[in-house]
Amino acid sequence: xxxxxxxxxxxxxxxxxxxxxxxxMIFLIVVTLYPFINMLALSLNDANDSIRGGIYLWPRVxxxxxxxxxxSETNVYFATFISAxxxxxxxxxxxxxxxxxxxxxxxxxxxxxxxxxxxFIFTMYFSGGLIxxxxxxxxxxxxNTFWVYIVPGIIGVFNMIVIRxxxxxxxxxxxxxxxIDGAGDFTVFIRIVLPLIVPALATVSxxxxxxxxxxxxxxxxxxxxxxxxxxxxxxxxKILASTNTSHLSPADQYADAMGGRTRTxxxxxxxxxxxxVASLPIIMVYPFLQRYFVKGLVIGGVKG
Amino acid sequence: MVxxxxxxxxxxKSLSNxxxxxxxxxxxxxxVIVFKYLPLWGWLIAFQRYRLGKGLxxxxxxxxxxxxxxxxxxHFYRVLRNTLVMSSLNLVLGFVTAxxxxxxxxxxxxxxxKRTVQTISYxxxxxxxxxxANIVQETLxxxxxxxxxxxxxxxxxxPILWLGVGEYFWxxxxxxEVWKNVGWNTIIYLAAITTIDPTQYExxxxxxxSRFRRMWHITLPGIRPVIVLLLIMNLGHILxxxxxxxxLLGNSMNIEYSENLDIFVLKYGxxxxxxxxxxxxxxxxxxxxxxxxxxxxxxxxxxxxxxxY
Numbered sequence: 357x358x359x360x361x362x363x364x365x366x367x368x369x370x371x372x373x374x375x376x377x378x379x380x381m382i383f384l385i386v387v388t389l390y391p392f393i394n395m396l397a398l399s400l401n402d403a404n405d406s407i408r409g410g411i412y413l414w415p416r417v418x419x420x421x422x423x424x425x426x427x428s429e430t431n432v433y434f435a436t437f438i439s440a441x442x443x444x445x446x447x448x449x450x451x452x453x454x455x456x457x458x459x460x461x462x463x464x465x466x467x468x469x470x471x472x473x474x475x476f477i478f479t480m481y482f483s484g485g486l487i488x489x490x491x492x493x494x495x496x497x498x499x500n501t502f503w504v505y506i507v508p509g510i511i512g513v514f515n516m517i518v519i520r521x522x523x524x525x526x527x528x529x530x531x532x533x534x535x536i537d538g539a540g541d542f543t544v545f546i547r548i549v550l551p552l553i554v555p556a557l558a559t560v561s562x563x564x565x566x567x568x569x570x571x572x573x574x575x576x577x578x579x580x581x582x583x584x585x586x587x588x589x590x591x592x593x594k595i596l597a598s599t600n601t602s603h604l605s606p607a608d609q610y611a612d613a614m615g616g617r618t619r620t621x622x623x624x625x626x627x628x629x630x631x632x633v634a635s636l637p638i639i640m641v642y643p644f645l646q647r648y649f650v651k652g653l654v655i656g657g658v659k660g
Numbered sequence: 661m662v663x664x665x666x667x668x669x670x671x672x673k674s675l676s677n678x679x680x681x682x683x684x685x686x687x688x689x690x691x692v693i694v695f696k697y698l699p700l701w702g703w704l705i706a707f708q709r710y711r712l713g714k715g716l717x718x719x720x721x722x723x724x725x726x727x728x729x730x731x732x733x734x735h736f737y738r739v740l741r742n743t744l745v746m747s748s749l750n751l752v753l754g755f756v757t758a759x760x761x762x763x764x765x766x767x768x769x770x771x772x773x774k775r776t777v778q779t780i781s782y783x784x785x786x787x788x789x790x791x792x793a794n795i796v797q798e799t800l801x802x803x804x805x806x807x808x809x810x811x812x813x814x815x816x817x818x819p820i821l822w823l824g825v826g827e828y829f830w831x832x833x834x835x836x837e838v839w840k841n842v843g844w845n846t847i848i849y850l851a852a853i854t855t856i857d858p859t860q861y862e863x864x865x866x867x868x869x870s871r872f873r874r875m876w877h878i879t880l881p882g883i884r885p886v887i888v889l890l891l892i893m894n895l896g897h898i899l900x901x902x903x904x905x906x907x908l909l910g911n912s913m914n915i916e917y918s919e920n921l922d923i924f925v926l927k928y929g930x931x932x933x934x935x936x937x938x939x940x941x942x943x944x945x946x947x948x949x950x951x952x953x954x955x956x957x958x959x960x961x962x963x964x965x966x967x968x969y
Contacts, residue, residue, distance in 0.1 A: 370871045377764055381777050384761075387839070388780050391795040394805075409803060453688060460685035467675045472685050479696040482950050485942030486922070487929040488702020492695070508695055511688055541680040570788030573904070577930065592790045596908055599797060631794050635787040642786045643779050654851045 392635070398628035399423070403621045422629040425621045431583055432591055436633070439569060439587040442505040446568040451561050453510050455553070458519035459545045476513050493578055502585060504578045505568070515560040518652050522556035523549060559652030562645045566638060588634045595627050706943050710935040726940040736924065736941065743920040747901035749834045751894055757838050758845035759887065763875050765846060766853050778850075781843025789840075789904035796836050796909060797823065823909060829917040833905055848890065849883055856882035889960055896956035899949050921945050 393413055398406055399422050401415035410416070426432050457476075461469045484492070498504040526549070534544050550557070572589035579585040642649075675682070701716065706726050708719040730736050761781070768774040784792060800806055800822035807819040822828055856879065864874050903922040910918035919927075921941060929938030 373767070373871050374769075377767055378773075380764065381768065381773070385777060385780050388783060388843070390805075391799060392783075395795070395798070412805075456684050457688045460681045463681055465674075466678055466681045466685075467671060468678075468682070468685070472689055475689060476692055479692060481953055482700075482946050484696070484699025484702055485939060485946060486925050487705060487935050487939045487942060488699035490930065491702055491705075491935075492699050496694075510691055541678075542684065545684070566786055570790075572788070572790055589788050589790045592788075592794065593908065596790065596794055596797065627794060627798070631791050635791045638786045639783065642782065646779060646782070650847055650851070653847050 392632075392639070395628045395631045398625060399632045401625070403625035406625055407622060421620060422625045423633075426626060426629050426633065431586060432588070432630075432633075434584050435586045435588045435591045438502070438585055439589070442502070442571075442587065443565050443568040446506050446509060447561050447565045449506055450510055450512060450515075450564045451557055454512055454515045454560065455519050455550065455557060456545060457511060458516045459523060459549055460541075461516075462520050462523040463541070476511070476516060480513050490577060499578050500582045500585070501579075505571070505574060508574075509564075509567070512560070512564065515563060518560055518655055519553060519556045521655050522553050526552055555648050556652065558645055558648040562642065562649050563652075566642075569638060588630070592627075592630050592634050595623070595630055599623060599627065703939065703943055705935050706940040708936055710939075712933070712935075722936070726936040727944075730937060730940050730944070738916065739919050739921055739924040742906075742917060743899060743901045745830055746833060746906070746920060747898050749830060750837050750901065751891075751898070753834050753838055754841065754845060755887070755891065755894075757842045759849055759880075759883075761842055762846040762849035762853065762883075763879055765850060766879060767871060767875065778843065778846075781846070783843070784840040785844035789908060792836065792840050793905060793908035796832065800832070821913075823911060824913040826914040826917040829909075829914040833909065833918075836905060836909075837902075848886060852883040852886040853879060888963065892956045892960050892963075893953075896953035897949065898952060899945050 390413075394411070397411050397413055397415050400418060400420070401411050402417035402419045403422060405411075405417040427436075457472075460466060461473045461476075463469060483489075493499060493504060493508070498507065530548060530552070531544055534548050539547070570589060572587060572593050575585070575587050575590040576593065580590075704716060705719075707721060707723060708716075709722050709725075710719050765774060765777065768777070798804055802819040802821065806822070807816070810816045811819065822832060860878050860882075861874060864878060869877070899921060901920050901922075903920070906918050906920050907923055907926075910923065922945075925938045925941050925945075927938075928934045928941070
């Protein structure tokens with residue numbers, strides 16, 4: 357008897373719990389998505405109309421003027437190109453090199469595997485620090501070049517661990533049979549290993565691409581005197597900084613700098629538009645790679 | 661002796677058969693030495709009065725002068741306080757929110773809904789801090805949604821300048837960090853939850869344990885090893901309170917609370933050209949972090965867990 361009652365009671369409690377849980381999840385979704393939807397609505401709404409306020413989820417006066425305006429600015433135009441270039445080149449170079457290194461140190465017969473692994477893994481415990489790294493880049497003549505975005509990030513140690521543990525999980529027989537057929541290590545790597553580790557490569561590519569796309573500090577530190585090497589994120593930092601200095605009155609500096617001739621744009625609309633431009637590519641890509649990065653994070657987090 | 665020699669010869673002989681593997685790895689060894697180990701030479705700057713344009717060995721040596729100045733600087737202690745407070749807040753709030761969310765997500769029965777919530781919750785992790793900082797600023801603006809909401813509910817009478825009051829900064833930053841990373845941080849806990857033996861839940865259900873009790877007595881203890889491990893590893897990074905959010909949201913009105921060690925280094929080094937002092941502060945941070953991380957690893961091993969890194 358008592359047993360039935362308690363199970364009825366608990367199932368009622370379960371229902372309440374479920375209900376609250378769903379409410380909470382919906383709250384979470386709203387809090388996460390609202391700022392992006394609001395930015396999108398502002399970017400698609402007429403700038404002068406937005407000043408009236410009241411734009412929340414949907415534009416009131418539709419226009420693409422904000423986007424036209426932002427992309428007609430030469431620095432934004434260049435910055436989009438540089439952002440894309442550093443993301444594509446940086447990801448291809450880093451993933452290929454990291455995978456190659458991971459393959460080499462995964463070969464049990466390689467005499468230097470231990471030594472090379474340790475030299476790399478040890479770097480996870482310290483860094484030279486900002487000043488010595490800045491002076492290194494300066495001494496290597498990488499200041500004010502595009503390559504400062506690519507070269508310092510060629511190998512990611514965490515990514516190497518992810519790829520390596522994936523290679524370790526491959527059946528040894530496949531690699532062995534290829535070697536018996538007379539294929540060298542490089543051929544085995546390109547022809548056999550690379551196609552088999554595509555899931556790991558997808559994970560690592562996402563990590564590197566997100567890092568590259570989102571970086572702005574290296575632009576600020578190394579390339580701030582070269583306007584033609586600026587990135588979208590750094591342009592957005594400039595907008596943020598200009599609004600930051602004066603909280604009370606919405607800062608007009610950037611809007612003026614972008615050409616205050618005819619005020620068809622406002623700081624708010626420029627900022628919303630740039631925010632969308634700077635985050636849209638990633639928002640469109642990451643949901644499709646979810647399976648991979650979840651797996652990669654777990655592998656990289658537990659092994660190593 | 662002869663055995664030794666032939667062993668060495670053997671080693672080099674087999675190494676010469678591995679030219680391809682060497683070609684595939686040694687260029688990167690050069691890279692890592694140049695980009696990761698060579699900057700350590702730059703630590704010498706901390707013992708110099710460093711001037712640009714002169715070589716590292718043509719500088720004036722000042723011994724521990726920079727360190728003495730650093731440890732006598734009030735500014736430095738304020739920055740250290742901010743760093744420790746912000747990273748502790750991050751640590752505690754980050755853990756509590758991520759574990760809670762993971763437990764709640766695990767209780768969702770509709771797989772499709774659960775997947776959707778998860779995917780959406782990862783979103784803020786993937787956008788840059790620049791985008792996030794813009795969102796924070798927009799949300800907290802005088803005419804932003806938070807002020808509007810509070811005004812409508814009659815909680816406040818006039819808009820609050822959230823980022824203009826130093827005392828609010830730590831709270832704002834902590835909430836922003838949670839907003840950005842809570843979804844992402846659940847991944848590892850959700851993975852750990854899937855390893856819990858499902859028969860335990862069945863047994864508890866037969867015994868009439870409620871959902872809440874099952875979460876408390878089965879799920880939570882089931883992921884305890886992961887929680888302990890992550891907690892220890894994160895303690896190793898206690899001097900890493902982040903750089904970007906503080907730099908991007910910091911302003912002259914909240915600087916007393918927003919400035920942390922990394923910003924201190926940037927300010928003294930790159931902006932004020934006091935390379936010696938900035939490097940000394942950088943060394944302080946690296947050395948303390950190194951000790952913390954090594955001890956964290958050691959403790960984790962003693963507790964019988966596998967290392968994280």
